[in-house]
Amino acid sequence: MHDPLLSLEGISKGFPGVRALSDVHLDLRAGEVHAVVGENGAGKSTLMKLLAGIHQKDTGVIRVDGREVDIDSPKAAQDLGISIIHQEFSLMPDLTIAENIYIGREPRTGLGLLVDDRRLNRQTAELFIRLGIELDPRTKVADLLVAQQQVVEIAKALSFDARILIMDEPTAALTESETANLFRLIRGMRDEGTGVIYISHRLNELKEISDRITVLRDGEYVDTLPTADADLRHVIALMVGRNIPADAGPVRRTAEERPVVLEVRGLGSKGLLDDVGFDLREGEILGFAGLVGAGRTEVARILCGADRAERGTILVRGRPVKIRTPADAARLRIGYLSEDRKRFGLMLDQDVGFNILASSLSEHANPLGLVRDAEARRTAERYVESLRIRTPSIRTPVRSLSGGNQQKVILARWLAKDCDVLIFDEPTRGIDVGAKEEIYALLDQLAAEGKSIIMISSELPEVLRMAHRIAVMCEGRITGVLDATEADQRTVMDYATRAGAHGGIAT
Numbered sequence: 001m002h003d004p005l006l007s008l009e010g011i012s013k014g015f016p017g018v019r020a021l022s023d024v025h026l027d028l029r030a031g032e033v034h035a036v037v038g039e040n041g042a043g044k045s046t047l048m049k050l051l052a053g054i055h056q057k058d059t060g061v062i063r064v065d066g067r068e069v070d071i072d073s074p075k076a077a078q079d080l081g082i083s084i085i086h087q088e089f090s091l092m093p094d095l096t097i098a099e100n101i102y103i104g105r106e107p108r109t110g111l112g113l114l115v116d117d118r119r120l121n122r123q124t125a126e127l128f129i130r131l132g133i134e135l136d137p138r139t140k141v142a143d144l145l146v147a148q149q150q151v152v153e154i155a156k157a158l159s160f161d162a163r164i165l166i167m168d169e170p171t172a173a174l175t176e177s178e179t180a181n182l183f184r185l186i187r188g189m190r191d192e193g194t195g196v197i198y199i200s201h202r203l204n205e206l207k208e209i210s211d212r213i214t215v216l217r218d219g220e221y222v223d224t225l226p227t228a229d230a231d232l233r234h235v236i237a238l239m240v241g242r243n244i245p246a247d248a249g250p251v252r253r254t255a256e257e258r259p260v261v262l263e264v265r266g267l268g269s270k271g272l273l274d275d276v277g278f279d280l281r282e283g284e285i286l287g288f289a290g291l292v293g294a295g296r297t298e299v300a301r302i303l304c305g306a307d308r309a310e311r312g313t314i315l316v317r318g319r320p321v322k323i324r325t326p327a328d329a330a331r332l333r334i335g336y337l338s339e340d341r342k343r344f345g346l347m348l349d350q351d352v353g354f355n356i357l358a359s360s361l362s363e364h365a366n367p368l369g370l371v372r373d374a375e376a377r378r379t380a381e382r383y384v385e386s387l388r389i390r391t392p393s394i395r396t397p398v399r400s401l402s403g404g405n406q407q408k409v410i411l412a413r414w415l416a417k418d419c420d421v422l423i424f425d426e427p428t429r430g431i432d433v434g435a436k437e438e439i440y441a442l443l444d445q446l447a448a449e450g451k452s453i454i455m456i457s458s459e460l461p462e463v464l465r466m467a468h469r470i471a472v473m474c475e476g477r478i479t480g481v482l483d484a485t486e487a488d489q490r491t492v493m494d495y496a497t498r499a500g501a502h503g504g505i506a507t
Contacts, residue, residue: 003066083162287467304336335414353394
């Protein structure tokens with residue numbers, strides 16, 4: 001029997017105050033898609049970073065083609081044919097797509113002193129044709145949407161012709177069609193003998209794309225199952241150490257007639273939004289659905305003061321307001337959780353406590369403006385406990401937390417601010433199934449307490465389950481508003497693909 005393409009035995013890794021991995025083992029065969037699953041903090045991303053040469057193992061053995069190897073740098077990983085698509089983007093926003101993909105490997109001219117831009121762009125265009133990607137190589141990454149940045153990350157990884165490809169949440173920001181295209185690429189690579197390690201919290205994807213599933217929990221190996229024989233409810237139970245329904249089903253609730261908290265009329269901006277209008281009631285969860293690029297995030301960024309509208313009116317409790325900056329939104333008690341938490345949500349060099357209290361420090365200050373440290377610390381610790389944020393302490397740098405726990409820190413910030421209107425843009429992106437249930441329960445609790453919530457999500461089952469009403473967008477317009485009792489996936493997708501067909505106000 002042939003040696004596995006990759007094998008890991010007894011892998012352990014620790015960080016100050018955290019034991020990330022303990023005696024983990026895994027093997028990957030040539031021409032296999034091997035899924036690795038577990039809750040946030042289970043050690044998945046740490047394990048992948050060891051393989052990518054970003055971290056070095058404390059103990060254990062890594063073998064490639066049966067030969068023991070030492071992966072002490074990203075260059076060493078690349079030389080072994082290992083390439084990784086990170087959960088968090090590593091692109092440089094001021095460079096073009098082509099420059100990002102081939103940085104350090106650019107074709108050159110003029111005795112090797114100058115980058116051959118024409119050849120670089122042609123090379124990238126040829127790669128995109130092979131991968132079925134429709135992007136202009138000359139576009140700056142800063143001008144791309146999150147989903148488009150993810151596509152660039154995928155293309156960059158595939159440009160190395162890797163024998164071992166690691167994908168860490170590759171579909172988190174992709175549409176169904178983009179995901180289908182990615183799966184087509186993965187199957188093609190698998191047929192050519194490439195081994196793929198696939199990490200995803202979207203467990204339904206695993207049945208479609210993976211051959212085996214390995215489960216990690218609390219940094220330890222739990223089990224490996226053939227995907228064809230695996231019951232997803234059993235996989236979930238292995239992940240979280242308790243039974244959670246794989247699909248709790250949609251919650252059908254009729255929104256009560258309550259006071260309108262937020263009104264938007266005729267909102268328009270830079271050709272991205274056209275005559276957007278809706279109402280948000282007290283104690284309501286208003287879901288926003290639509291394909292990537294429909295304008296949902298653009299609406300949210302205007303409401304939180306990150307961008308400005310060219311036209312339109314915003315009213316809070318019947319009073320017209322001007323929201324020019326995030327500080328204006330915060331004063332109006334409007335909080336925003338961005339889909340791109342590292343770029344727009346977190347201060348990565350600050351600790352957990354500071355990030356939680358960043359928007360509410362003034363509320364913990366005495367008349368002289370000095371922060372009451374003990375009171376502030378108790379507030380931060382209370383939210384760490386209530387949201388089950390996995391961190392050694394509130395003094396731990398937030399950058400050292402897993403992606404899901406970083407998301408919870410931002411949630412805690414706006415809860416500490418006690419906002420009346422909460423805008424959650426992809427609130428469960430990168431969150432494991434157990435934590436998702438906690439966040440769903442939290443949103444229901446907040447709505448029951450009278451908070452008004454706008455929830456933007458690309459996962460239709462999530463929107464259908466959580467929302468009282470659903471505003472559907474297409475090409476910068478609201479094309480339909482559905483009550484939860486009349487909405488289903490087919491109806492929502494119908495409105496999401498009908499540009500301008502059902503314009504109106506969400507009332």
